[in-house]
Amino acid sequence: MAALTQGEITTARAKALSFLSGNQAGPAQDAGAASGWFPYKPGGQASLEATAWAALALREQKDRAKSAAFFIVGSQNKDGGDSTEPGAGRSDWNSGPAMLSLRLLSAQNDELANHPDVKRSIKKGLVHLLDSRTEFYGAVGRLILLLYKGPGALAYARGWPWHPGCFHWIEPTAYCLMALKFPQVPDVELYDRVIVFANEFITKNVCVDGGWNHGNARTLGSDLPSYRLTTAEALLALQDLRETATVQGAVRYLHGLAGEDSSSLSLAYSALALSAYDVSVDKELSYLLKRQAPDGSFNNAIVQTAVAALALEAKLKPERHILRKSGSKS
Amino acid sequence: MSDADDMNRRDFLKVAAATTAAATAAGAMEGCTARKEGIKTFDQEATAAQKARRKQGRSQVGLLACENYDQDIFETIKPHLSGLKLPDLKNKAVVLKPNMVEYREGKPVTTNPAVLIAAIKLARHLGAAKVTVAEGPGHMRDTEYLLDSTGLGKACKDMEVPFIDLNLDDIVELDNHGGFTKLDNFFLPKTIVEADAVISVPKLKTHHWVGMTCSMKNLFGVVPGRKYGWPKNLLHIRGIPQSILDLQYLVKPAFAFVDAITTMEGDGPINGTAKQMGYIAVGLDLAAVDATCARLMKIDPHELDYIKMAGVVVGNIEEADIDVVGPIVATIAQAYQMPVTFTAGNKELLKQAGQQGS
Numbered sequence: 001m002a003a004l005t006q007g008e009i010t011t012a013r014a015k016a017l018s019f020l021s022g023n024q025a026g027p028a029q030d031a032g033a034a035s036g037w038f039p040y041k042p043g044g045q046a047s048l049e050a051t052a053w054a055a056l057a058l059r060e061q062k063d064r065a066k067s068a069a070f071f072i073v074g075s076q077n078k079d080g081g082d083s084t085e086p087g088a089g090r091s092d093w094n095s096g097p098a099m100l101s102l103r104l105l106s107a108q109n110d111e112l113a114n115h116p117d118v119k120r121s122i123k124k125g126l127v128h129l130l131d132s133r134t135e136f137y138g139a140v141g142r143l144i145l146l147l148y149k150g151p152g153a154l155a156y157a158r159g160w161p162w163h164p165g166c167f168h169w170i171e172p173t174a175y176c177l178m179a180l181k182f183p184q185v186p187d188v189e190l191y192d193r194v195i196v197f198a199n200e201f202i203t204k205n206v207c208v209d210g211g212w213n214h215g216n217a218r219t220l221g222s223d224l225p226s227y228r229l230t231t232a233e234a235l236l237a238l239q240d241l242r243e244t245a246t247v248q249g250a251v252r253y254l255h256g257l258a259g260e261d262s263s264s265l266s267l268a269y270s271a272l273a274l275s276a277y278d279v280s281v282d283k284e285l286s287y288l289l290k291r292q293a294p295d296g297s298f299n300n301a302i303v304q305t306a307v308a309a310l311a312l313e314a315k316l317k318p319e320r321h322i323l324r325k326s327g328s329k330s
Numbered sequence: 331m332s333d334a335d336d337m338n339r340r341d342f343l344k345v346a347a348a349t350t351a352a353a354t355a356a357g358a359m360e361g362c363t364a365r366k367e368g369i370k371t372f373d374q375e376a377t378a379a380q381k382a383r384r385k386q387g388r389s390q391v392g393l394l395a396c397e398n399y400d401q402d403i404f405e406t407i408k409p410h411l412s413g414l415k416l417p418d419l420k421n422k423a424v425v426l427k428p429n430m431v432e433y434r435e436g437k438p439v440t441t442n443p444a445v446l447i448a449a450i451k452l453a454r455h456l457g458a459a460k461v462t463v464a465e466g467p468g469h470m471r472d473t474e475y476l477l478d479s480t481g482l483g484k485a486c487k488d489m490e491v492p493f494i495d496l497n498l499d500d501i502v503e504l505d506n507h508g509g510f511t512k513l514d515n516f517f518l519p520k521t522i523v524e525a526d527a528v529i530s531v532p533k534l535k536t537h538h539w540v541g542m543t544c545s546m547k548n549l550f551g552v553v554p555g556r557k558y559g560w561p562k563n564l565l566h567i568r569g570i571p572q573s574i575l576d577l578q579y580l581v582k583p584a585f586a587f588v589d590a591i592t593t594m595e596g597d598g599p600i601n602g603t604a605k606q607m608g609y610i611a612v613g614l615d616l617a618a619v620d621a622t623c624a625r626l627m628k629i630d631p632h633e634l635d636y637i638k639m640a641g642v643v644v645g646n647i648e649e650a651d652i653d654v655v656g657p658i659v660a661t662i663a664q665a666y667q668m669p670v671t672f673t674a675g676n677k678e679l680l681k682q683a684g685q686q687g688s
Contacts, residue, residue: 089517092557093559215687219682
């Protein structure tokens with residue numbers, strides 16, 4: 001398989017961004033405005049996740065990124081979280097992608113960074129992430145644990161659920177971890193502890209083949225296989241553990257799939273994740289570009305196209321990789 | 331779903347706290363023990379309103395012989411359709427919902443593409459003006475991968491039928507007051523809510539959390555991941571039987587077209603092994619279809635919580651109330667190896683369901 005040329009990658013990215021631009025709901029210039037959003041599919045309802053990823057892909061187009069950011073701010077629920085669509089019930093897993101996007105956009109745009117509504121939204125959103133993790137024990141239960149086993153008993157691996165009140169799973173935990181780690185971990189010790197527990201939840205649930213699936217590495221005595229996509233998402237979230245055997249094993253697992261074609265989403269996330277670990281992604285991108293439609297989209301979908309555009313950007317300009325962990329604190 | 335409507339977290343925490351204390355006393359507190367104990371068991375009585383939703387009169391289930399997938403299944407079963415009371419779909423927008431929960435090479439996890447093609451042809455034969463295939467895979471959000479790997483995407487393309495990913499579809503809030511899950515509202519995909527008829531096209535399999543999965547359990551796939559995630563853990567936390575029953579009422583499927591040709595036994599619905607059955611099961615009453623399919627597997631439907639309750643609130647599950655068109659069930663039934671969770675002494679394992687996928 002011949003490596004792609006810079007020109008091919010540049011053209012593919014430009015077409016992807018054009019597709020995204022054409023699917024943004026009307027321009028919004030103020031926080032709270034109900035436009036600037038993206039749907040999952042052309043013509044669909046607003047999606048916080050799609051808006052989050054599309055805004056990151058289009059961040060060089062400041063007006064578009066700004067209007068998407070204001071949509072995210074305006075959609076935030078009272079508790080600081082986000083729902084899949086504004087008004088669609090309690091805050092859910094979309095809080096992770098929404099906060100990830102808002103923090104990264106704000107870090108690269110002074111107007112957003114200094115806007116009081118944006119600053120307030122980020123502050124509330126970060127607190128929500130702390131409060132929305134899966135909890136196994138009630139207050140009394142935690143007190144009993146503390147008295148019976150000491151403080152160490154409360155230091156258990158713990159991530160985030162898809163939906164409030166449910167079990168924790170790999171993907172929402174990865175999204176929320178990314179939201180806390182990018183652009184930098186907030187300079188408050190509590191966040192460090194939360195990250196340690198969430199990192200531990202993911203690393204403890206690694207599958208026997210080295211990657212991750214939805215979160216059940218083993219069920220009823222059987223080892224279950226990894227998924228390519230979930231492994232890539234987890235790797236993006238675990239870059240602070242890049243020297244560990246678990247993460248290195250997962251990188252090997254994911255890189256070992258490079259010769260296999262897959263879906264747009266799996267290929268795009270794989271390329272984004274592996275490039276963050278300085279691993280060649282030429283094969284993934286070659287397969288990926290074969291899936292690009294004439295209109296620039298991947299699978300006619302916003303998230304796929306946005307993540308693909310980010311992966312292509314990371315190939316073209318490694319120094320601008322949006323999800324490459326710097327490791328420093330804010 | 332408003333804050334007040336959704337899961338009452340304080341209630342959960344009370345349960346968790348109480349069970350934590352108990353576990354502490356027993357010296358057995360580890361990890362998620364309290365959470366496991368928080369999983370709802372199915373000990374509910376049906377209300378009068380729930381009972382009123384039940385189908386009245388007798389039910390019919392067709393068992394149509396079909397040995398394998400290497401044939402035009404619709405042409406094979408077509409001669410027998412006149413004996414079945416199938417609905418008139420003339421001018422209707424029909425949604426076919428196959429099972430595409432996950433992909434495992436060599437394992438019969440999903441509805442076979444040949445069966446989906448037969449169901450598409452049947453819908454058109456019954457007059458459907460528009461046929462759509464729709465599914466919201468339960469474990470993997472990578473639907474494009476699943477469509478490619480299972481062959482279901484190619485089946486849709488070959489039949490020129492659009493596919494809708496229900497996990498990412500537009501959503502509509504539906505009232506669920508009085509439901510078994512105690513959730514006052516459910517967000518469901520617009521494609522399902524606006525369809526004139528939804529046809530459940532499942533794969534017949536054993537299931538380690540509820541015994542078997544067929545046409546009713548298949549409707550878990552209509553619950554959108556964009557709201558509830560992958561897996562759709564809320565349905566497990568709220569009780570799998572309860573969720574299955576609420577979805578029958580919310581979705582109101584028109585009929586079932588079951589892939590019972592190559593089925594799954596053992597550790598289903600994902601990790602089991604193939605078992606040849608050689609039939610397509612068809613019927614308007616999904617409770618009757620599932621009860622009949624259970625009998626094909628030599629499973630007593632009364633032993634499965636959700637089918638037993640479906641007999642109270644959905645339709646008929648008693649043999650005496652079901653007219654089978656086809657062979658006598660007992661003559662073709664085969665004993666299926668049940669999941670370890672349904673063998674003697676292992677039912678405690680069912681408490682793991684809240685922290686497991688399908």
